Amino acid sequence: MNWRFRKHGWRFLPGGAIALGVAVLLKLGVFQPLEQIVYQSLLNLRGTYLWDDRLVLVTIDDASIQQIGRFPWSRQQYVELLNVLAKADASVVTLNLVFSESSPEDAALARAMTQYGRVILAQANNGAEFKLSPVATLQTSAIATGHILRTEDSDGITRSIPTSARNVPTLGVATVQAYSLVREKIPIDYLGDRLWINWVSPVRNIPQYSFVDVIRGKFPAQAFRNKIVLVGVTARAIDPLITPYDRNPPASGVHLHATVINNLLQHNSLWLCPRIWLPFLLLVGGPGFNLVLSRYRTHNRILIWLIVCLAWVTLSAFVFRANVWIPVAMPLTLFTATAIAVNISQQLRLNALLQQQIQHLWQTYHADLVTHRFHRSHPTTLRPEDEAISSERVEQLAALAEQFGRSQSTQAAIAHSLPIGLLAADLDGVVWFCNPVAAEWLNVQLGDQLTAHLVPEWLDETQWHISLQTLQQTKLSPILLQRGDRWYELKLEPLIYTSSQLQASEPDGLLLVLTDFTLQKQAEATLENQVNELHRLNQLKDDFLSTVPHELQSPMASIQMAIELLKISKSPESTERYLKILQDECTREVNLINDLLDLQRLEAGTKTFTAEPIVLANWLPTVIEDFYKRAEARQQKFQLELAPQLPVFISDQASLQRVMVELVNNACKYTPPNEEIKVSASSTTTHIELVVSNSGSKISQNELPWIFEKFYRVPQSDPWKRRGTGLGLALVKKLVERLGGSITVSSDSRQTTFIVSLPIAGLLSTNLQQSEI
Numbered sequence: 088m089n090w091r092f093r094k095h096g097w098r099f100l101p102g103g104a105i106a107l108g109v110a111v112l113l114k115l116g117v118f119q120p121l122e123q124i125v126y127q128s129l130l131n132l133r134g135t136y137l138w139d140d141r142l143v144l145v146t147i148d149d150a151s152i153q154q155i156g157r158f159p160w161s162r163q164q165y166v167e168l169l170n171v172l173a174k175a176d177a178s179v180v181t182l183n184l185v186f187s188e189s190s191p192e193d194a195a196l197a198r199a200m201t202q203y204g205r206v207i208l209a210q211a212n213n214g215a216e217f218k219l220s221p222v223a224t225l226q227t228s229a230i231a232t233g234h235i236l237r238t239e240d241s242d243g244i245t246r247s248i249p250t251s252a253r254n255v256p257t258l259g260v261a262t263v264q265a266y267s268l269v270r271e272k273i274p275i276d277y278l279g280d281r282l283w284i285n286w287v288s289p290v291r292n293i294p295q296y297s298f299v300d301v302i303r304g305k306f307p308a309q310a311f312r313n314k315i316v317l318v319g320v321t322a323r324a325i326d327p328l329i330t331p332y333d334r335n336p337p338a339s340g341v342h343l344h345a346t347v348i349n350n351l352l353q354h355n356s357l358w359l360c361p362r363i364w365l366p367f368l369l370l371v372g373g374p375g376f377n378l379v380l381s382r383y384r385t386h387n388r389i390l391i392w393l394i395v396c397l398a399w400v401t402l403s404a405f406v407f408r409a410n411v412w413i414p415v416a417m418p419l420t421l422f423t424a425t426a427i428a429v430n431i432s433q434q435l436r437l438n439a440l441l442q443q444q445i446q447h448l449w450q451t452y453h454a455d456l457v458t459h460r461f462h463r464s465h466p467t468t469l470r471p472e473d474e475a476i477s478s479e480r481v482e483q484l485a486a487l488a489e490q491f492g493r494s495q496s497t498q499a500a501i502a503h504s505l506p507i508g509l510l511a512a513d514l515d516g517v518v519w520f521c522n523p524v525a526a527e528w529l530n531v532q533l534g535d536q537l538t539a540h541l542v543p544e545w546l547d548e549t550q551w552h553i554s555l556q557t558l559q560q561t562k563l564s565p566i567l568l569q570r571g572d573r574w575y576e577l578k579l580e581p582l583i584y585t586s587s588q589l590q591a592s593e594p595d596g597l598l599l600v601l602t603d604f605t606l607q608k609q610a611e612a613t614l615e616n617q618v619n620e621l622h623r624l625n626q627l628k629d630d631f632l633s634t635v636p637h638e639l640q641s642p643m644a645s646i647q648m649a650i651e652l653l654k655i656s657k658s659p660e661s662t663e664r665y666l667k668i669l670q671d672e673c674t675r676e677v678n679l680i681n682d683l684l685d686l687q688r689l690e691a692g693t694k695t696f697t698a699e700p701i702v703l704a705n706w707l708p709t710v711i712e713d714f715y716k717r718a719e720a721r722q723q724k725f726q727l728e729l730a731p732q733l734p735v736f737i738s739d740q741a742s743l744q745r746v747m748v749e750l751v752n753n754a755c756k757y758t759p760p761n762e763e764i765k766v767s768a769s770s771t772t773t774h775i776e777l778v779v780s781n782s783g784s785k786i787s788q789n790e791l792p793w794i795f796e797k798f799y800r801v802p803q804s805d806p807w808k809r810r811g812t813g814l815g816l817a818l819v820k821k822l823v824e825r826l827g828g829s830i831t832v833s834s835d836s837r838q839t840t841f842i843v844s845l846p847i848a849g850l851l852s853t854n855l856q857q858s859e860i
Contacts, residue, residue, distance in 0.1 A: 130331045
């Protein structure tokens with residue numbers, strides 16, 4: 088814990104010192120003038136409110152004094168006023184006047200107050216030594232009394248008043264309490280010791296009537312009915328009051344109590360941020376803000392400071408509209424001073440670190456530098472007490488930077504031109520160099536942790552840790568890795584610095600070399616595939632050579648035997664039978680030779696095609712007609728399905744017949760008894776589909792890719808033991824492709840299906856035309 092504080096404790100020192108200094112200034116009241124300026128700005132930014140329509144003023148203005156006479160007046164004037172307001176049924180009447188001296192007319196005024204029953208009187212009270220109350224007769228007749236004590240700030244504006252003084256509520260609070268008794272309940276339990284005034288607007292906006300005009304009946308009773316009537320002096324030079332909206336000319340003291348009453352009626356008096364929050368604000372804005380800023384560079388710190396200050400100003404304006412007044416000048420001063428202190432502290436710390444690093448680098452690497460004419464051959468002894476970087480140190484740093492820059496540029500140019508990935512990292516795995524190839528393959532950037540990019544995508548965690556441990560002791564062998572369809576060779580080399588003054592020691596880093604081995608692997612795979620293909624073709628050739636001679640010799644043997652039998656034949660019937668055998672075997676021999684020749688012509692592209700219209704509904708039944716008897720003889724079910732309205736299409740009829748005969752012949756050949764052979768024809772908008780399927784036989788999935796290869800025969804799948812040459816399906820595929828179509832095969836446990844798809848127009852016509860040419 089102590090080690091962590093020593094390592095990171097410096098981050099809190101500038102902010103802590105600033106917070107302490109701001110707290111002292113706050114205690115001395117230095118920020119009060121600034122907060123007063125901010126208060127005025129917040130009011131201007133917020134704008135004015137409307138006055139509550141339940142409040143009206145009866146003003147003892149200059150016009151009233153001029154017509155009635157010199158102030159103060161006789162009590163009779165107030166008797167007349169109360170009689171007028173009683174007839175108008177005003178809710179309560181508050182007289183912002185102190186009747187502290189007795190008068191013969193007190194009894195008449197007391198009777199009028201008692202008869203009306205809802206009059207509040209004012210008293211002067213400073214809460215301690217001085218108290219100026221109404222005369223006893225009047226005070227007894229009043230429903231309540233309230234003090235008119237006010238305190239002004241240094242700029243002359245009253246921003247708060249005590250809620251009560253010597254257990255006497257302020258005049259505005261007393262008025263609202265009386266109004267709650269006679270008219271409607273206005274909650275004021277939330278009030279504290281002081282009531283912070285939320286100034287509404289210029290006082291000229293208050294509904295107000297001249298005293299002399301009211302007693303002379305110039306205003307309708309409706310103007311005062313159910314209203315709070317506040318009576319006070321507004322004449323010039325009597326009880327002046329400065330407000331944020333009224334400086335020249337000023338307002339009067341009665342307007343202060345009108346504002347208090349309005350705040351209580353609207354529940355919008357200001358709420359001041361409690362002082363208990365100030366220590367928390369000092370901690371967050373000092374050491375806390377210090378900690379945040381110390382983690383960023385200078386330009387980022389300036390940006391953060393601006394954002395925080397703007398955010399606080401915005402928050403202040405926003406909450407002020409919600410009738411909450413929070414300090415602004417002090418926090419902004421705290422944030423600004425903390426930001427400046429952090430920058431100065433960081434600069435001093437960087438200067439100290441820079442001096443240490445320059446001295447260390449010079450002592451370590453100066454012997455490796457290429458000496459220039461302006462560099463000294465021997466380093467000057469650096470004095471640790473120097474606080475600024477001397478010109479000699481700057482020269483030394485320039486020499487080091489030039490040499491390192493030249494070396495770095497050369498290495499970077501070489502590394503960027505290489506087709507292999509190069510990456511250097513320290514033993515903690517932090518990458519400090521990588522060329523573009525390594526950055527792309529490993530998706531790594533400078534400063535990243537190499538482990539996060541190698542494990543587990545390239546190496547598992549155990550293999551990586553073993554490699555790091557082995558790297559410090561001996562040389563590692565390259566590791567061959569596969570990533571998707573690509574192969575890579577990963578090689579780790581230790582990085583050890585040696586100079587004329589330092590001997591080689593343990594590695595202080597590692598070099599990762601990554602080479603793309605895909606082409607080499609592809610070449611190896613290609614060679615291996617070629618060898619396997621040659622083996623396969625050689626095997627097919629051997630199978631062909633073992634099959635074709637037998638197929639060629641078998642008809643010849645039958646022909647020879649038929650000839651010998653003809654020589655000894657003694658009856659026309661036997662002669663006829665031997666001639667039939669002779670003819671069939673000759674046909675078989677010719678067909679075999681023709682298959683070989685046709686396949687050769689197709690592969691060489693010399694076979695000719697003749698385009699002619701084909702009506703499948705008529706043509707296909709005649710092609711497969713001979714297979715009905717063959718299927719019946721072998722107890723096979725044979726079925727033909729033709730889709731309705733098959734189109735007439737253009738193709739080579741002989742080649743297409745050869746395709747269908749070969750497919751149906753294969754189906755008959757490989758279908759066991761009691762199984763079904765099915766031939767069907769259908770069409771789409773662009774193609775004709777001919778399907779030949781047979782049940783009871785299956786071609787394994789491993790055999791399907793080779794089914795159309797020359798000389799290939801599916802082993803152990805001929806129930807009738809009719810060996811073939813393996814040329815039929817190869818010939819079918821070549822013919823279909825030359826006709827512009829395609830052939831596919833599928834097989835499962837139930838049946839094997841061949842599908843021939845031929846275009847109705849387009850490619851077919853083009854192929855046929857080219858063939859005819």
